[in-house]
Every structure is written in structure tokens, then in C-alpha cells.
Amino acid sequence: MLLAAKPARRRAAGGLAVGAGLSIVLVLTVVLAVGIGSVHVSGADVVDVVLRRFGLDVDDVTVIDDRIVWQLRMPRVVGAAATGAGLALAGAVLQSLTRNDLADPYLLGISGGATVGAVSVIVLGVGVAGLGGTAALGAGAFGGALAALVLVLGLATGRSGDLPPARTVLAGVAIGQICAAYTSFVVIMSGDHDAARRVLAWTMGSLAGLRWHSATVLVVVALVALVAILACAADLDAFAFGDASASSLGVSIRKVRWLLMVGTALLTACLVAYTGAIGFVGLVVPHVVRLVCGPLHRRLLPLSALTGAILMIWADTAARSIVEGQEIPIGVVTAVLGAPVFAYLLRRESRSR
């Protein structure tokens, strides 16, 4: 533990301070990230545009600045924040519920199922109730994710209606493999190179398609998830010593596990439908936060959401601006940004023990 030597009270105050610090960093990140792009907009101009949009009387906001900041970049940045926060929350919850360090938001077959849905739309041209283009892709991914979730839950549920974590993880692996096999088969057999490229790009995730309506959906989904999951913070703490211990602390383990597993799976399915399966954030952010602020959920959950939001904004900013005129898949960037930080924290922890 990095801060194990600190007295408990100072650590509690430390949690609040870290939260306040991260909130400031998040606001600064939004302002800076919105300014970055092929046309640079200064931080002051970004603030002016936002203030004018909130009804304040601000002069000298140009139409072009307004269009770039408010119409093009802001929804993408806000959507990135919501996506990062949601993935980090889902990862934190699933790691605690399954007591498995490798658990990530896609544990219950979500990414595999979503890819099957997306591939069906891209390659086979399966139509979704008259939706066109991106909307059909999102609907396909969401439907595929839900179908995979139902299969995983069906495989994992015991006769008594329990959802044992170990079996749930394995069922997720099994369904994930079947989905991967289907995806490869369909892509290879179609012989369509452009489709293959689009499928690959989709599996690495992208926030390029986000507009205000989709960003708003993502923000609402992430906020609802944050409040609902925070309400279960004590229940999640009670799982620290396993099921019997949680039960003896008055947690209805079967009910809590079902609610949170299905809830986080639905959260992830919503995010995946808009952004594709973006790896690494949900896996690594909770670990980083746990290393710095300890494992209690009342602190871990909000701090993970903030950190996930910040990381995702910078990852997306890098994805759209590092190579001029081309988008790098955001999954590549999250891994490149996240892995070294994680490795550094792990080394620091191993030295402090």
C-alpha cells in the first residue's frame, strides 16, 4: 500500500482532497482538450463560448469558434468523459464482486456480443428497423451485447439461482470465444477488405461519431450509474472477505450480485453501442485508484469515475490529433497511455512492501 502508513483520519481527508483535485483537473482537461485540434482555440475563448451558451452576456465570440467548440468538439469531449467514467465504474464494481483483479467491464461477454452485432450490420448488412448507418451499428452492438449477456447469465446461473463469480467469469470467456470465432469467420468469408478494416476499427473503439444527443445520453447513463452504484458502496465493501462474510454483515448477496452484474453489464452495453469496445480504462483505472486511495468503495467509486473521465478525454484527444488528418483507434491510445502509469505504480508498490 502506498499510503498504508498514514493515519486513517488523514487518509479520509486525503480522499476528499484527491477528489477535489481531480475535479479541477477534469474541468481544466475539458477546456484544454476542446481547444486542441486542427484549428487551435485558446482556453479563454473556449470558456467564452461555453459561458455564452449558458446565457451569459459575452462579447467577441466568433461564429467559427462557437461552431468548433460547441458543435464539434465539446460533445465529443463530454461524451469521452462520460464513457471513461462509466467504464471505470463498471470495472471497479466487477473487480470487487468477482474478487478478480482481471475483471473488466466486458466480463459478461459484452464486447464479444457487441462485436457480433456490429459485424452483422457492417458485413452482412443486417438492417435494424429502418435505422441507417451509425444508428444501425449502435443498435446492432447493443442487441448483440444483450444477447451475449443473457447467454452468459444462463450458463452461469446455478440451480439455486445463485451467480457464482468463478463460473460467471468462465461463462464470459466461453461466450467471448464463440463470438470471436463468428466475427473472424464472417469477416474472412465476406472477402470485403473495406468491411474488414471497418470491423477492426470498430473493435478498437472510436468517439468520432459523438454529437450532442449521443453525448447527453452517455452523460445521463454515467450519472445514473454513479448514483446507483454509490448506493451499494457499503455492500461492495462487505464482499472484501468473501460471500459468507458479506452475508453475515447483512448483505443479501444473491440480490446484490444480480443487480450489480446486470446493471454494470447494461451500463457497458450502452457505452459500447456508442463508442465500440474501448479496452484498458475499466481494467486499470480502479487498480490505480485503489493503489493511491485504498479499496473502500465510498472513495474508490467516485475517484475511479473522475480518473476514467480524465484519462478517456486525453486518450481521445491524442487519438484525433496526433496524426494529422487521421484518427488513431482510441483503444490503442488508452493502452499506450495507461500501461506505463500502471507499471510504474505496480513497481512503486512492490518496493514499498
Place this chain on the structure above:
Amino acid sequence: MTTTSITVRDVTWGVRGRTILDGVSFDCPTGTVTGLLGPNGSGKTSLLHLMAGLRRPTGGTVHVAGQDVHRMPARSRARRISLLEQHASTGLPLTARQVVELGRIPHRGRWPARRDEGAKEIAGAMRLSEVSHLADRSWQTLSGGERQRVQLARALAQRPEVLMLDEPTNHLDLSHQLDLLAAVRDLDLTVVAALHDLDLAAAFCDHLVVLREGHVVADGAPADVLTPRLVDEVYGVEATVGPHAHSGRLHVVWHDRRVR
């Protein structure tokens, strides 16, 4: 006047067709220490988990203060009954104090009003199990005996009426074994403890229940229960039982052909 705190009636339980407990019945009077004895695999842990409401028996009932344990809402059950498990382990870097704080979960609302809620109960529980000095140590750095005492503090922080202990003297040295059992005996609680050491059971329990292969084979005061015949029947070990020459306490001395 003694009142009955726990009533176990015809409790039967099994997994996958194998019967673990078969028609178990006994009473625990309020404020007393009941020792559960029996060889490995006799069903002590299963019985404690059933009595603590973690599992539902296939037949029979458990009542605490007149209420059916398996019909209580989980949270109110956890405010009345706490359990010290035999093996508690976690991979999380919790401090000892944070582990003890887990015991306040059944008393807290979803949105705790104050950060220091239950601070008095937590400090008291830690003092009683002598772990106050370990408060800021990480669970991962504690010894087996320290972990056991931290878990006891967690169980006490629940402020239960009934304390269930599954081999509480595991990992403890002799002095801490005596400290722990004396401490729980002096509490104003009804205690049920699964124990292996017959001398400790005789010294600290008011009442013993002996299990063998899921059946109760003896139930009563230590002096009546602990006989050479019972030790032979249940454990297959030859023994003499009698008051110790110095202390006068009931003492079990075994003789066995395996020792030369």
C-alpha cells in the same frame, strides 16, 4: 432465571444428497457460552453458518430470542448475530481499522450522515480484542493471530446479541487463546463457539454440545458431557477426565498407543 436465547430444532442440512446435519436440536441459554465439539467433518461449521442465517436448513428451525433466524431481513439479522469465520482472507490492502469498520455496515444507512459514525463502537471493540495499536497496519502485514483478533473486533463492532465463533483460538498462542475466551465469556452476550481443545472448552463453556457425523451425541454441562467414554466414542482416543490436582479444573488427559 435463565431465558433461552437460541433454540435449534430438528435442523437438517445436506449438499448434493449427502446429509451433513441430521435432526440437530439444542438450546443456548441467554448470556452463556456454548461450546460445539466434534471431530473434523462432524458438521460444526455448517451448523454455525445455519445458526447465523447464512444458509437455510433443508428442515427444522433456528430461533434467536423467539424469532426465526431464516425469516429475519438480512440487515436486522446482522445487527443481532455476528460470526467470526474460521478462515478470513482478502486480497485487498485494507487497514485493520477499516476491517473493523466493516462491522458497522448493518447499522449504517445507504448514505452515511457522518464520517465518524460508529467511532465509539469501533474503538471499544478494538480495545476489547486488544488490536487498537494495529489500527493503521495493513491487513496483509498482520500475523495469523492478529488477523483473528481483528476479525473478532469486527464481529464485536456489529454489537450483536449473539456471537458465533468458528474455531476462534486458531492461530492464537496460549496466552491469547485464554485472553480471547475470557473476553467473550465476560461479555454480556450469548456465545456459541466451535472448539477443538477439550480443556479450553471445559474451562470457558457453560454448556457443551457434541456432534458426531451430523448428530448430537451429548448436550449438557461440561462435567456431565466430558467423560472418558464420550472422548473414546467421539474421537476414538482413550482419556482420563478429572479435576486437576492444582487448579481443581476439569482436565482431559489422553493416553494413546500412537504415543510411546
